[in-house]
Amino acid sequence: MNKWKKLTSLALVGIMAGSLAACGGAGGSGDSGSSGSESSGGTESGAESSSKDSGEKVKLNMLFNDTDENVQAEMAYVMEHLPEVLPDVEVELEMVPGDAQTYETKVRTMISAGGDGLDVWWERGGSWATPILESESALPLDDYLEASGYWDKVIPSAKLPAEDGHTYSVPFEDIxxxxxxxxxxxxxxxxxxxxxxxxxxxxxxxxxxxxxxxxxxxxxxxxxxxxxxxxxxxxxxxxxxxxxxxxxxxxxxxxxxxxxxxxxxxxxxxxxxxxxxxxxxxxxxxxxxxxxxxxxxxxxxxxxxxxxxxxxxxxxxxxxxxxxxxxxxxxxxxxxxxVKQNSGMMVYAGTEHPDEAAALCEAVAELRCKYVYEEKGNPFTVYKAGDLGWTYDSDFAEPVAQLAEDMQNFEYxxxxxxxxxxxxxxxxxxxxxxxxxxxxxxxxxxxxxxxxxxxxxxxx
CATH class of the missing domain: 3.40.190.10 (Periplasmic binding protein-like II)
Structure with a gap:
């Protein structure tokens, strides 16, 4: 890997949690191994098969940063519609109030403590994600996203892998x-x-x-x-x-x-x-x-x-x-x-239900983007709204419509x-x-x- 130092243990992520409170900003990429990659794809081993085996819903814990009323409304919509997309998955959502440092410190603290209560979380990406990827705490999602047809739903620039070539997050933030x-x-x-x-x-x-x-x-x-x-x-x-x-x-x-x-x-x-x-x-x-x-x-x-x-x-x-x-x-x-590199929904590498967790990441991202498009009139999402049949009950303002069209054609x-x-x-x-x-x-x-x-x- 390049000149940026690789952290080699989860214990160091805990150290990073303490230092995050003293620094800000964003940026960067990380290097991660293949931990969990064998089970990160394939529809046969998804939520349906696991729930059939146990006869119960798969329970997953999801962490999200509660920053304002808009985020609260978005996640309320997501949670309301998740059962329609993942009927065999039960999600426990924890909304963490506070700024970026408070939230990211909690994520790293949970990881350094063994990941108890953490299957999926929203990651800010950039330098915030660096210690997570370098400690191999995030699950590579390549196989799952390929199998689910995710890349056919999003704009080409949505594919922004980490430094090691793997995709660890499902983006959903506005572009x-x-x-x-x-x-x-x-x-x-x-x-x-x-x-x-x-x-x-x-x-x-x-x-x-x-x-x-x-x-x-x-x-x-x-x-x-x-x-x-x-x-x-x-x-x-x-x-x-x-x-x-x-x-x-x-x-x-x-x-x-x-x-x-x-x-x-x-x-x-x-x-x-x-x-x-x-x-x-x-x-x-x-x-x-x-x-x-x-x-x-x-x-x-x-x-x-x-x-x-x-x-x-x-x-x-x-x-x-x-x-x-x-x-x-x-x-x-x-x-x-x-798209911001390594930003979006991530899966903890130690989750007991990798396929269901990967499906949850994609579902959260798509539902959130559908909400802001249809309910808020915001077309600046990674998803191809027209291909997915999303509609907005009014006309986009001319500059909004123009930029939404332009972003499909940027060369670099x-x-x-x-x-x-x-x-x-x-x-x-x-x-x-x-x-x-x-x-x-x-x-x-x-x-x-x-x-x-x-x-x-x-x-x-």
Missing amino acids: SYEIILYNKKIFADNNLEAPKTVAELKSVVETLAKTDIVPISVGAKDGWCAAMMLEGFAYSLDPEMTEKIVNGKAKFSDEPYAEAANVMKELLDMGAFSKNVALTGIDEALPMFETGKAAMMANGSWAVASGAEKMGEDFGYFYYPVIRDEDVDVYGKNVAGG VYGLVQDVMPTAAASSGIMQATSKFMTNTPDYTVDSYLEDMDKAALEE
Whole structure:
């Protein structure tokens, strides 16, 4: 495996549980052996055969993070309909309140204690999943997903295996991509068009900087918002650059990110962002855009549905402009985002019912996605809604429908930079360096920034 250290025992997962409370972020991949792989597929050994043998329902314990009312509603729907999909399985759901660190610490604590009361759980993926995969605590799901026909139901980019080539999670989270939101009315009032090149973007910024409207709103205080901008520009030069960095085959100081950092520096010097942008969080940046105080906003596609609802016909989005004018033909074809690696429903490697647990993972993922599509009007799921006969009783807003169509045709997709760094410490370092860079102080140059990014990428 690569340079990231392999943890070799479940005891070390317990140690990680204690350290998780002191670090955040996401990203990365892991290496796992073949523990349990022989029983992870094949329909003959599924829930039906096990229940027939015992004459009783197979009982499984499932863990989920209770983060808000939306999650509660989604899981209520899932639990209501699970008996229709898995009639021979009885599921005990435990909803764990608290933030990411609280929840992930509980998962690791249960695993280090022998997995009692844990068959299936939702895993955040990225660096959160690294110690789980490296300790071989998650069951490979390849055989089961092939046998169940899962891959025929989902978009191609849903297939994002771990570093060792195995699939350990069944994704169900909304699919998100790096985009720039814009206010169509402000653009029309100033005779502007959505830019496809950085040169065109600079021209837009130059025009807007002469008004009382903030050209680009970004939550630089949170780090990841500005880091996504950097990645978005770098993608136009080499869409595989982030993946190369994660795999240790490139550096942030190499050309794509270096040129992207220079673009960001130029935008800072032009007054493209709000005053004290490095102190502006996402909770301030979003209202700034939605109320018309900013013409554009660096955000993810998760903001499209709500933006279209709040702003109506004034809402629009565009993809990251290309740095070189001659590359305009690749505009919008390669987009950072998509399925987060190793994120979704996982099966504990020591479960007594691997096939039933794998079936439960797929059922939970599909039911959750069906709920958000049909009940919430959210088409940004890994599932091919049309092929599955899912319907929404209203019309999708035009930007929502357009993005849902676009995402079927992206040529290259890889996770957001804040989600894919190999360790939580690396992700945190990237965010901190980016926030510092956005202060635009003379003593923190582009070279200083890139050097700190390279150091952060190596953090364990």
